[in-house]
Each structure stands twice: as structure tokens, then as C-alpha cells.
Amino acid sequence: MASYWDWSLYANLTESPLFDSSPTSLSGDGDQDEDGCVTTGPLANMKVHFSQKNGPNLKLPPNIFDYTPHCLSRYMNSSATARFANAAVIRRVLASPDIITFQERIDISADPTVRARGYGPHAAGHEAMMGTMRDFFSSPQDPVFMLHHGMVDRIWAMWQDLDEENYRWAINGTMSLHNLPLTPELTLDTNFGFGVLGRDKKMSELMHPRRGDYCYEYSYTEAISPKLISQKIQQPVT
Numbered sequence: 420m421a422s423y424w425d426w427s428l429y430a431n432l433t434e435s436p437l438f439d440s441s442p443t444s445l446s447g448d449g450d451q452d453e454d455g456c457v458t459t460g461p462l463a464n465m466k467v468h469f470s471q472k473n474g475p476n477l478k479l480p481p482n483i484f485d486y487t488p489h490c491l492s493r494y495m496n497s498s499a500t501a502r503f504a505n506a507a508v509i510r511r512v513l514a515s516p517d518i519i520t521f522q523e524r525i526d527i528s529a530d531p532t533v534r535a536r537g538y539g540p541h542a543a544g545h546e547a548m549m550g551t552m553r554d555f556f557s558s559p560q561d562p563v564f565m566l567h568h569g570m571v572d573r574i575w576a577m578w579q580d581l582d583e584e585n586y587r588w589a590i591n592g593t594m595s596l597h598n599l600p601l602t603p604e605l606t607l608d609t610n611f612g613f614g615v616l617g618r619d620k621k622m623s624e625l626m627h628p629r630r631g632d633y634c635y636e637y638s639y640t641e642a643i644s645p646k647l648i649s650q651k652i653q654q655p656v657t
């Protein structure tokens with residue numbers, strides 16, 4: 420079983436066991452009078468060491484590897500997930516008829532007109548935390564990053580389970596976000612290096628949670644179960 424932050428379960432994030440600052444939580448909101456630093460719960464006064472660039476920035480800044488210890492920060496904003504990552508939104512992602520639509524619905528569209536109307540749950544999770552999590556390069560330093568992307572992986576796995584033939588091995592796009600810089604088209608044979616973490620793997624070895632080196636699965640919840648989607652029971656996105 421793999422871990423994830425199900426965005427759809429709590430409209431008010433600080434009421435979630437994940438963010439209520441209890442001993443088993445990932446702490447909660449930052450202290451708005453202390454630059455958003457997280458000062459309560461298990462991650463209280465945690466230091467992050469990779470420089471903060473305050474917002475998405477696709478170009479690697481020249482001083483990105485400077486050692487700049489600072490606090491883990493959050494300015495939690497429940498409306499981002501309540502609005503853009505609720506159960507109806509997730510059902511709509513799961514109802515995507517192809518990988519291009521799936522990508523558009525789960526994240527931010529490359530089309531400015533679509534983007535102006537809002538964003539998908541992947542972006543919403545970052546926007547809901549703000550602070551460290553909203554930083555394009557340093558966001559993985561907030562432990563919630565891992566559970567957030569666990570949820571992205573969960574939705575992808577649930578979608579793949581809906582159509583083994585057409586969805587399981589569907590890929591789209593190049594090797595870089597928004598193709599910046601220009602990179603080759605991704606294929607099932609594209610090689611990924613894992614450095615000290617393990618052997619190189621082809622894209623096709625990274626796409627099935629129960630094959631090759633992987634053996635994990637996600638639990639389903641009634642509100643966003645693939646069964647519901649396959650029965651074509653969908654509610655309009657509000």
C-alpha cells in the first residue's frame with residue numbers, strides 16, 4: 420500500500436489528520452507573523468537547505484545550489500484544493516478519454532485560455548500549501564510533497580486501471596515540462612537514470628505499480644472509485 424494525501428477528503432485542510440498539527444500529522448499551517456514558518460507539530464522549526472525562489476520558474480537560477488538554510492514555510496489556503504481538487508474534479512480527471520485530456524485536467528493547461536479558467540488538482544495541492552510547496556525547485560523539501568505526488572500517482576494508476584489496452588501504456592509529450600528547453604519526444608524505451616538510488620529503467624518499467632521492481636497498490640474511496648467512473652456516473656464540476 421502506498422501513501423497519499425487525498426485532497427478531496429477535507430474541505431478545510433487544518434481539520435485533516437494530515438494537517439491538524441497532532442503528533443501523527445505533517446504539522447499544519449505556518450505562522451503568518453513569522454514569515455509563514457511552520458512552528459507547531461512534528462515538523463516545527465524544520466530547516467530546509469535548498470534555496471527558495473518564491474514561485475514557479477522554469478529556468479534554473481544561477482545561484483540555485485547555494486547553501487541557504489531557512490524555515491519550512493506554509494501559507495495554507497484550503498480553497499485551492501476545495502475548489503480545484505474536490506471529488507467531482509477528480510472524477511472528471513478519471514473520466515478523461517485519452518492521456519492528453521488526462522494531463523490537461525490533472526495539472527495546468529499549456530493553453531493560456533484554458534489556464535485562465537483555473538487549474539487541476541496537481542497545481543491545486545501546491546497552491547493550497549504555498550510557501551515552500553509553491554516553489555518550483557525547492558518544493559520537494561516539504562514532506563507533504565511526497566504524499567501530494569503519491570495522490571497524483573494514485574489518480575494515474577486508477578485511470579490506467581479503467582482501460583488496460585488504451586490507458587495503461589499511454590504517454591504524451593517530451594522529456595521536459597512544457598517542452599522547455601526543447602527535448603525529444605518521450606517513448607516507452609526512453610531511459611531514466613536513478614543515480615545512487617538504483618539501476619536505470621525504461622519508461623515502460625515505470626508505468627505499472629504491480630510489475631517489475633514495483634509491487635504496491637492504492638486503496639479506493641467510494642467518492643472517486645474507478646468503478647463509479649466506469650459506470651458513467653459523473654457529476655458536473657462546479
Ligand SMILES: [Cu+2]
Binds near residue numbers: 541545568
Ligand atoms: Cu508537483
